[in-house]
Every structure is written in structure tokens, then in C-alpha cells.
Amino acid sequence: MSFEVRIRKRVEGGGRRFELSVAFATDARRTVVHGPSGAGKSLTLQAIAGLLKPDEGTIRIDGKPVFDSASRIDVPARQRGLGYLFQDYALFPQLTVRQNIAFALKRGWLNPSRHDGGEAVDRWIQAFELERVAQQRPHQLSGGQRQRTALARALVNEPRALLLDEPFSALDPELRGRMRTELDMLLERVGIPMLMISHDPEDVARFGDRRILLRDGTVHAES
Amino acid sequence: MEPAWIALALSLKVAGWATALNLVLGVAAGFALARLRFPGRELLDAVLTLPMVLPPTVLGYYLLVVIGKRGWLGAWLWDRFGINLIFTWQGAVIAATIVAFPLVMRSARAAFEGVDPQLERAARVLGLGEWALFFRVTLPMAWRGVLAGVLLAFARALGEFGATLMVAGSIPGKTQTLSVAVYEAVQAGQDDTANLLVLIVSVTCVVVLLAAGRLAGPRSVR
Numbered sequence: 249m250s251f252e253v254r255i256r257k258r259v260e261g262g263g264r265r266f267e268l269s270v271a272f273a274t275d276a277r278r279t280v281v282h283g284p285s286g287a288g289k290s291l292t293l294q295a296i297a298g299l300l301k302p303d304e305g306t307i308r309i310d311g312k313p314v315f316d317s318a319s320r321i322d323v324p325a326r327q328r329g330l331g332y333l334f335q336d337y338a339l340f341p342q343l344t345v346r347q348n349i350a351f352a353l354k355r356g357w358l359n360p361s362r363h364d365g366g367e368a369v370d371r372w373i374q375a376f377e378l379e380r381v382a383q384q385r386p387h388q389l390s391g392g393q394r395q396r397t398a399l400a401r402a403l404v405n406e407p408r409a410l411l412l413d414e415p416f417s418a419l420d421p422e423l424r425g426r427m428r429t430e431l432d433m434l435l436e437r438v439g440i441p442m443l444m445i446s447h448d449p450e451d452v453a454r455f456g457d458r459r460i461l462l463r464d465g466t467v468h469a470e471s
Numbered sequence: 472m473e474p475a476w477i478a479l480a481l482s483l484k485v486a487g488w489a490t491a492l493n494l495v496l497g498v499a500a501g502f503a504l505a506r507l508r509f510p511g512r513e514l515l516d517a518v519l520t521l522p523m524v525l526p527p528t529v530l531g532y533y534l535l536v537v538i539g540k541r542g543w544l545g546a547w548l549w550d551r552f553g554i555n556l557i558f559t560w561q562g563a564v565i566a567a568t569i570v571a572f573p574l575v576m577r578s579a580r581a582a583f584e585g586v587d588p589q590l591e592r593a594a595r596v597l598g599l600g601e602w603a604l605f606f607r608v609t610l611p612m613a614w615r616g617v618l619a620g621v622l623l624a625f626a627r628a629l630g631e632f633g634a635t636l637m638v639a640g641s642i643p644g645k646t647q648t649l650s651v652a653v654y655e656a657v658q659a660g661q662d663d664t665a666n667l668l669v670l671i672v673s674v675t676c677v678v679v680l681l682a683a684g685r686l687a688g689p690r691s692v693r
Contacts (some may be wrong), residue, residue, distance in 0.1 A: 299592050325595040338593040342611050352597040357606040405598065 249409055249441035250275035251270075252417070255295055255305030255315070268292065268465045276458035278435075279443045280451060283462035289426040289445035292462070293411055296443070297332050298325030310408070331402035331410040333342055336418055337394050339386035345397050346382040349373065352405040378432070390428060399434060412433070412444040416451070428454060472645060474652070475667050482649040485560060485635075486628035489567035493624050496568070498617055501579025503607075516580075523573040534566060534638050557637075560646055563608025563639035567631045571624035571635040578623070578677025583609065615686050622683040626676050 254271040268288040268453075293301035296307055298314065301322060307315040309330075314323040333383065339348050343359060349367030349372055362383065373382050376396040381389055395415070402410060404437055415431060416424040426442050435442060443453050452459055461469040474583055483578070504516055538545040541683040547637045548554040588610050594608045632650040639646035641655055649672055656665040 297592075297596055299595065316629065325592075326600065328596075328600040330596065331612050332593065332596040334589055334593055338587070338589040340593075340608065353596075355603075357603050359611070376599075401597070413496060 249277065250308075251279070251296065251409075251443060252306070252308040252312055253292065253296060255292075255302035255307060257289065257291060257295065257300065257302045266465060270462065270467055272460045272467050272470060274443070275459045277441050278455050278457040279444065279460065280456035280458075281445045281460045281462060282447060282452045283455070283468070284450075285447055286463040287374070288347050288465040289447070289462055290413065293413055293443070293445045297330055297411055298323060298328050331407035333398055333402055333412040334409060335415070337386075337398035339394060339398055339401070341386055344374065344380075344383050344385055345378055345389070345393075348386070348397055349378075349404055351401060352389055355430045359408070368404055372404055375437075376400050384422045392417060392427060394429065395427055396434070399431070403438060403440065407440070410440050410442040412442060412446075414446050414448075415444070416448065417446070418462075425450075474663060477644050478647055478652040478668065479671055481560065481647065482629055485563045485567050485631075485648055486629040488564040489571055489628040489631075490621060490625045492564070492568045493572055494621055497575025497620070497624065498579045500572075500576045501581075501617075501620075502609075504576070504580045505583035517669055519576055520573045521579075522569050525560045525656050527570065527631070528637060530570065531566065531634035531637030532648035534562075534569070534634060538562070538565065538638070558642065558646060560639065560641045563631075563635045563646055563648060566629035566638045567682075570631050570634055571628040574624040574627055574628075575617075575620045578620025579613070579617045582620075585616065586612040619683045619686040622679050622686070624653050626679040626683075629675060629679075631673065645659065 250273065252273040253267070257268040259266050259268070266286075266288070268291050270288065270292055281292060283289055284434070291300060295302050295315070296309075301316065302317065304317040305315070306313055309328070313319070313321050314328050315321060340351065340359075344353070344362060346365060346369060347360050347362060350360035350369045353368060354360040355364055373379055376399065378393065378396060378400065381393055385395060386397070416427055419427060428450065442455070444451060446452065446455075459471045460467060461471075500519060504512060535557070536542050538544065538548070540549055540555060540557060545556060548556070556565060566690055590612065591604060594604050599607060630650055631648070632654065635646075635648060636651055636654075637646075641647045641651045643652075647655065649668055653665055653668045653672070656662075657670060
């Protein structure tokens with residue numbers, strides 16, 4: 249598993265101008281891109297996922313370009329084969345846990361029904377111990393259950409790597425520690441390569457087989 | 472059948488069509504204004520909101536200029552297809568559609584702008600194309616606001632008077648809607664008919680407003 253990122257993006261808004269110009273490559277199983285808030289971590293992650301179009305540059309996953317401004321390649325997010333764990337999990341509030349997990353497996357213009365999904369969904373629900381809450385909605389879940397639901401939803405269609413956007417930043421310190429341990433354990437079990445962005449030194453220590461420090465929109469240090 | 476009920480049936484038909492048309496046009500315009508970034512977006516919003524604030528007679532005049540027999544669109548329709556819209560119930564539908572349009576467009580825009588962009592990003596990463604995204608994530612998150620606007624539009628279309636009178640006239644059983652019939656009844660001194668008509672309109676509008684308020688009100692589920 250490898251990521252090669254070399255992109256530029258200029259963003260303006262709210263009277264503020266920000267220039268992102270990052271270049272790094274990693275083939276580690278677990279990479280953390282870290283740095284203070286406003287360093288450009290989120291933009292970088294969104295560009296890799298295909299949610300943000302860089303002004304120029306290239307992004308390669310496993311050597312294959314998913315974005316290349318010179319040859320006008322821009323693979324849409326839905327075809328990049330990446331899982332994404334959002335900061336606040338971004339679970340669909342009107343759908344049950346089971347429907348959330350089955351979401352990516354269901355094609356077409358209708359959401360999965362309460363019992364859709366089949367064996368793959370059952371397997372993830374069991375693996376992440378979500379049986380008891382499978383028919384509940386996200387707002388009825390505990391923080392840990394939400395994280396596991398979001399993770400199951402991201403993993404159910406077997407992405408080649410998982411992107412994580414500050415997964416613990418919204419939590420209080422005690423819960424944060426517990427969730428970090430749990431996520432670490434689950435990811436080890438699943439064995440999926442990951443790239444995380446975080447401003448938290450503890451995340452870097454725990455997940456950073458390889459570490460890339462961003463500051464003011466550029467790569468400041470690598471280790 | 473009593474003339475009052477004929478007028479009510481016609482009003483419901485006209486308002487129903489106007490609402491159905493706005494369900495497509497108003498929702499599409501609201502979505503475009505919420506999502507697309509282009510110069511002159513707020514100006515377009517203001518222009519499209521005009522029917523809400525312009526005097527209905529001004530609107531009726533504009534409509535005559537456009538779809539009248541000598542209007543630029545009306546003349547073409549007549550020459551090409553032999554279609555005349557003036558003094559027809561279809562003309563009343565057009566007037567009601569335009570008058571009610573901003574109500575749907577504005578609530579749809581606000582509702583779409585209130586959808587958490589993070590949820591749409593999540594759906595894209597999970598493999599959804601843009602149409603599936605709209606029907607599976609955006610619309611389910613915004614439907615309350617959209618529907619509240621649609622109900623208001625229905626009530627507004629039901630009560631439409633000025634533009635309708637100018638475009639469709641007041642032909643009993645053909646283009647005489649409930650609100651026009653009220654005017655005619657009062658003019659003719661038929662107080663009994665007027666009372667009945669006014670009562671029907673009032674009750675219908677209260678019911679619609681209650682429903683709209685319920686939909687737009689606080690949510691029981693986040």
C-alpha cells in the first residue's frame with residue numbers, strides 16, 4: 249500500500265487566503281499526517297479521498313494515479329476504493345445502524361431497507377458487537393457504538409485503505425483514550441492500511457509508523 | 472352541483488397543478504441556488520423572489536405580455552400549435568404557479584443549505600453518484616423544509632386572485648376559482664354565497680398552515 253501526494257491548492261474564503269503545497273510519499277501500513285490546526289491536514293485528506301480537487305499536481309495510490317492535473321485524470325471519490333472515517337462519524341441520522349452499514353452495498357436511488365445487506369453486513373455487525381443496537385438510530389448510540397458503526401460502514405465494501413479524519417478530537421480526554429485503544433485494536437484485527445490526520449501527539453505516538461508533519465500548508469518534517 | 476363547490480373543485484385543480492409544477496421547478500431552483508456558485512446568484516434569487524412581493528396585477532400584466540395572444544411566447548404557441556392560454560384554466564395554473572414559486576424555492580434553498588455537507592461527502596466516498604446522493608441523502612435530510620414550503624405554496628395558489636383574474640378571467644365553471652368567485656359574489660350582492668365561499672377558503676387555509684407549521688417545527692428526531 250502506498251500513497252504519493254504532490255499537490256497545490258489555493259483556497260480563499262472569509263477574507264483569508266491559504267496556499268496548500270504538500271509533497272510526500274509513504275508506503276507504511278500506518279501513517280499519521282499531523283500538525284497544528286490550519287496546517288492543511290484536512291484539505292490534504294480530502295484531496296486524497298477525491299472530495300477536493302487540487303489546482304495542480306498528482307496523487308497516486310499504489311502507483312496508479314487517481315489525480316493528475318497534467319493528464320487530466322480525476323477519479324471520482326466513489327471510484328477510489330478508499331474508506332473514510334469522518335471526524336464526527338457522519339452517520340446518516342435517519343437510518344438505523346444496520347442501514348448505515350449496508351449503505352455502500354446498495355446501488356440505485358433508494359436507501360437500504362431495515363433488513364437489507366445480507367451476510368456481509370451481518371458479519372460486520374457481529375465482529376463489532378453491534379447486534380443489540382442494529383435497529384437503532386445513531387442518536388441513540390454511545391460514542392463507542394457510533395465509532396464502530398462508522399468503521400463498519402467504511403469497511404463493508406472492502407476498501408484498499410482507510411482514511412481517518414481526526415477521529416477523537418471531538419471527545420473528552422478520558423473517552424478519547426478508550427476510543428483510541430479500541431480503534432487501534434479493531435484496525436489491527438482488520439489489518440487494513442491507514443492514513444490518519446491528527447493534531448494530537450498521542451495519535452501520532454500510537455498510530456504513526458510513519459509521521460508527516462505539516463505546517464502552514466507544507467511538509468515541515470518527516471520521520 | 473352548487474356553484475360554490477364547482478369553484479372549489481376548480482381552485483383545487485389549479486392549486487394542485489401549480490403545486491405539482493413547483494415541486495419540480497421550485498425544488499430544482501432552490502437546490503441550484505443552494506449548491507451552485509456563480510456570479511449573480513443573489514441577484515437571480517432576488518429576481519425569482521419577485522412574484523412574492525410584486526402586486527399581483529403587475530404580475531398579471533407581465534404574464535399577458537409573455538403568454539397573451541400577441542405576447543412573444545403566446546403568439547408563437549398560437550401560430551405553431553394553436554394553443555391559447557388566456558381565459559383558460561391552464562392560464563390560471565401558470566399564474567398560480569408563478570405566484571407560489573418563490574415560497575417553494577426559498578424554503579427549498581434554506582432546507583438544502585441546512586444539510587450537513589459532511590453527510591454528502593460520506594455518501595460520495597461510499598460510492599454514490601450525484602443523483603443517488605440527492606435522493607438518498609440530501610432530500611431525506613431536507614424534505615421537511617421542502618414540504619413546508621410546498622404546503623405554503625399550495626395555500627398561496629389556492630388564494631391567488633389578481634394575476635389569475637387578469638390572465639384567466641372569471642368564467643363560471645371554467646376559470647372562476649374560489650377567490651374570484653368571492654369577489655363576484657360580493658359585487659353581485661350575493662351575501663349567502665360569499666359567506667359560504669369565504670368559510671371554505673378560510674378552513675382550507677388554516678388546515679394547510681397547521682400542517683406546514685407542524686412540518687417546519689421542531690423535530691422529534693435529530
